Structures are given as C-alpha cells and as structure tokens.
Amino acid sequence: MTIDHAHILKFDLNLLVAFDALMSERNVTRAAQRIGISQSALSHNLGRLRTLLSDELFVRSARGIEPTPRAQELAETVSNLLCTIQSRLIEPEQFDPATDERTFTLGLTDYLESLLMPSLLATVRDKAPRVNFVVRPIDQDYPADLLDTGEIDIAIGKVETGNELHKRRKLWSERYVVLALPEKIGPSGVIDLDTFLSTPQAVLVSKDGRCRLVDEILAESGLKRLATVTTPHLFTLPILVRDANMIAPVPASFARAWAPVFGLAISPGPVDVPPYDISLAWHSSSDRNTGHTWLRQQILTALEPVRASVVEAKTASDLLVAAE
Structure with missing residues (x-):
C-alpha cells in the first residue's frame, strides 16, 4: 500500500488522542480533563475530526455521549495506533526484574x-x-x-x-464438581440427582446475590435444590461441608486443590453444567x-x-x- 503523505498530514495526532479519550470517557468534560486540555479545545478537535471523517462520531444521550457505528468501527484501530506510538516511540521501556522496583x-x-x-x-x-x-x-x-x-x-x-x-x-x-463428606458419596464415588436435590447445600452466589448456572439448568427441568446457605465466600463452602454435613458445587480446580486439606471427597455433578x-x-x-x-x-x-x-x-x- 502506497502512503498518501499529503492526505495523512491532515490528521493531526491530537485529533486521534481526543477521539480515544471520548471513546473511553463518553463525556466531553472528563475526556478534556483526561488529556489536559479545555473543554472548548476538545470540542474544536472533535469538530475537525467530524469534518475529516464525514461522520458525527458522537451523539448526545441521557448518559452523556454515545459513539456512532462509524466511531465504534474506528475505536480499535485508533487505540492500537496510539498504543503503538506510545510503546514504540515515546516509552520504549525496558524492564529488568533483577533490579527494578x-x-x-x-x-x-x-x-x-x-x-x-x-x-x-x-x-x-x-x-x-x-x-x-x-x-x-x-x-x-x-x-x-x-x-x-x-x-x-x-x-x-x-x-x-x-x-x-x-x-x-x-x-x-x-467445570463444576460436588464437594461432600466421603460417607455422603459412598462406594460409587458419585452423588446421584436425587441425593443432590434432597441434601442441604452450601451455595456460592455472585455479588448481586444470584445463584447462576446450576439453578438455571435445574429450573429448565422444573427442579430445585436445597440452597440452605448462600455465600459469596468460596472458602466458606468446604468448612460448611465438613462441619455441617452439607454438599457444595464448586469449581473443579478449587476442589482438587482443597478437598484433601478439608478431608472431603469429590463427586462429578449430576447436573450437566457447561464448562x-x-x-x-x-x-x-x-x-x-x-x-x-x-x-x-x-x-x-x-x-x-x-x-x-x-x-x-x-x-x-x-x-x-x-x-x-
């Protein structure tokens, strides 16, 4: 591809900096503060960029400003270009792990x-x-x-x-597996669905309080488990399983690391939860x-x-x- 130097000269780098700040902040005042210029200067740069690209780029909304489809299309290209300029030209940082703090x-x-x-x-x-x-x-x-x-x-x-x-x-x-006392699983090494649904469970919840995945899948079949205790703290679950004779679905990597510490067994889950x-x-x-x-x-x-x-x-x- 041949570079059209005369055309590229029209694109002041500051215009792209203003565009990237607006994409990040979605607010003219905050974007201007972020790059250290006045709000009027930022608005002026945006006007120039709109003329050059023949697109509004950002439109006002109740939440501030929103990018147009053309702006969304350009966002990654502009960000990568600025990142390249910063990392290759402005800040060619060298990190020495032996000495750097x-x-x-x-x-x-x-x-x-x-x-x-x-x-x-x-x-x-x-x-x-x-x-x-x-x-x-x-x-x-x-x-x-x-x-x-x-x-x-x-x-x-x-x-x-x-x-x-x-x-x-x-x-x-x-994947999700089930933590339980060894005697709860028995010689088969597997908790069946009836046992899973009828046994009190310690359940991990997200910050918004929802129990996802397992409950959603059970609900599709009209089933519901006994979520006796819900908590956002994963490390509480093996303690409850050990000391309160409960079961708990947990991530498999967590189970493999911590089940031996708490003296617990691991069972495949009877509910088909996608990994x-x-x-x-x-x-x-x-x-x-x-x-x-x-x-x-x-x-x-x-x-x-x-x-x-x-x-x-x-x-x-x-x-x-x-x-x-």
Missing part, C-alpha cells in the same frame, strides 16, 4: 488467588526481589472497567465480556510493555501445574480418582 496489581477471585499466588511468589522471589504484588478482589465476571482505568494490570477469571481494547489468553476450561473458560486478560496498551510481558510469562509458568492437571483430567470422574 515495581508493584503489579492483579484482579483475582479468592480461589484463583489461592492457586496462583504461592506458586507465583516462589517463581519470582529470587529473580525479581524488588517486585511486589497487590491483589484486588474481583467477582467471577470479567472486570473490564478495572483494566480500562488502570486499577489492575492483569485479570484472571471467567473472561466473557470486554471489548476490542483487551487481550485474552485462555488458561483452562473449568467455562478461565483466562488471563490485560489491556491492549500493556501488550508490548516489557514489564507486563514478563509478568504474564511468570503467571503462565506459575499456573502451568494447575492447567496441566485440569487438562489431564478430562472428566470430573478423573478428578475424583486423582484426588484419592
């Missing part, structure tokens, strides 16, 4: 924190003695806004939402940052034993055998 903030659910952090700290302790970590608790769903605002560097969890500004790498497919992906996610602006690249590799290394054990156990029955 840096704090990384990780967005994790509690059980993924328990699986990752001991191994991650063991992996980096000698090679990066001045690197520190802050763990930010997140819900099971993907916290895209925390990546957008820079409040977290990395998110690990059920990444199903987000936008074109985010990168994602699948780690493993997670979901556990993924590593980050903002595209950090994609080529050397510190972030290093961090992502350390996380992959630290979680490899977990990933390998889940991949090796093709079914929940395999998890049961491996845990015995």
Whole structure:
C-alpha cells in the first residue's frame, strides 16, 4: 500500500488522542480533563475530526455521549495506533526484574488467588526481589472497567465480556464438581440427582446475590435444590461441608486443590453444567510493555501445574480418582 503523505498530514495526532479519550470517557468534560486540555479545545478537535471523517462520531444521550457505528468501527484501530506510538516511540521501556522496583496489581477471585499466588511468589522471589504484588478482589465476571482505568494490570477469571481494547489468553476450561463428606458419596464415588436435590447445600452466589448456572439448568427441568446457605465466600463452602454435613458445587480446580486439606471427597455433578473458560486478560496498551510481558510469562509458568492437571483430567470422574 502506497502512503498518501499529503492526505495523512491532515490528521493531526491530537485529533486521534481526543477521539480515544471520548471513546473511553463518553463525556466531553472528563475526556478534556483526561488529556489536559479545555473543554472548548476538545470540542474544536472533535469538530475537525467530524469534518475529516464525514461522520458525527458522537451523539448526545441521557448518559452523556454515545459513539456512532462509524466511531465504534474506528475505536480499535485508533487505540492500537496510539498504543503503538506510545510503546514504540515515546516509552520504549525496558524492564529488568533483577533490579527494578515495581508493584503489579492483579484482579483475582479468592480461589484463583489461592492457586496462583504461592506458586507465583516462589517463581519470582529470587529473580525479581524488588517486585511486589497487590491483589484486588474481583467477582467471577470479567472486570473490564478495572483494566480500562488502570486499577489492575492483569485479570484472571471467567473472561466473557470486554471489548476490542483487551487481550485474552485462555488458561483452562473449568467445570463444576460436588464437594461432600466421603460417607455422603459412598462406594460409587458419585452423588446421584436425587441425593443432590434432597441434601442441604452450601451455595456460592455472585455479588448481586444470584445463584447462576446450576439453578438455571435445574429450573429448565422444573427442579430445585436445597440452597440452605448462600455465600459469596468460596472458602466458606468446604468448612460448611465438613462441619455441617452439607454438599457444595464448586469449581473443579478449587476442589482438587482443597478437598484433601478439608478431608472431603469429590463427586462429578449430576447436573450437566457447561464448562467455562478461565483466562488471563490485560489491556491492549500493556501488550508490548516489557514489564507486563514478563509478568504474564511468570503467571503462565506459575499456573502451568494447575492447567496441566485440569487438562489431564478430562472428566470430573478423573478428578475424583486423582484426588484419592
């Protein structure tokens, strides 16, 4: 493709910066503050860009401003272009783990924190003695806004939402299994549906208080379980199973790590709950940052034993055998 230099000269880089800020903030005042110019200057830049692209780009709404379809189409291209300029021309940062002091903030659910952090700290302790970590608790769903605002560097969890500004790498497919006292499962090693429905359960709920997946699937068949205790704290579940003679559906990777600690058995779930992906996610602006690249590799290394054990156990029955 031949570059039309004369035409490109019309596109002041500041116009693209203004566009990206407006896409992120959806508010003229906040966008102007974000890039350090006056609101009138931002409005002027937007007017120029509208003329150049022959599109309104943003229209007013009750919530502020909303991008037009043309603006949404351009968003990823503009963001990637600015990220490239920043990482390749303005901030060619070099990260030396042996000497650099840096704090990384990780967005994790509690059980993924328990699986990752001991191994991650063991992996980096000698090679990066001045690197520190802050763990930010997140819900099971993907916290895209925390990546957008820079409040977290990395998110690990059920990444199903987000936008074109985010990168994602699948780690493993997670399944639900059932934690129970060994005598509750019996010699068969499997809890049947009748036992599952009639036994009091400790149930993990999301921050909005909903019990998803299992209850939704049961409801499709007109069934309902005994959700005797609901809690947003996953680590409460094995304690309730052990001390209150309950059962609890939990993620398989959590069960495999913690069932032996609490003296519990693992049963395949009698309800066919589709697996979901556990993924590593980050903002595209950090994609080529050397510190972030290093961090992502350390996380992959630290979680490899977990990933390998889940991949090796093709079914929940395999998890049961491996845990015995």
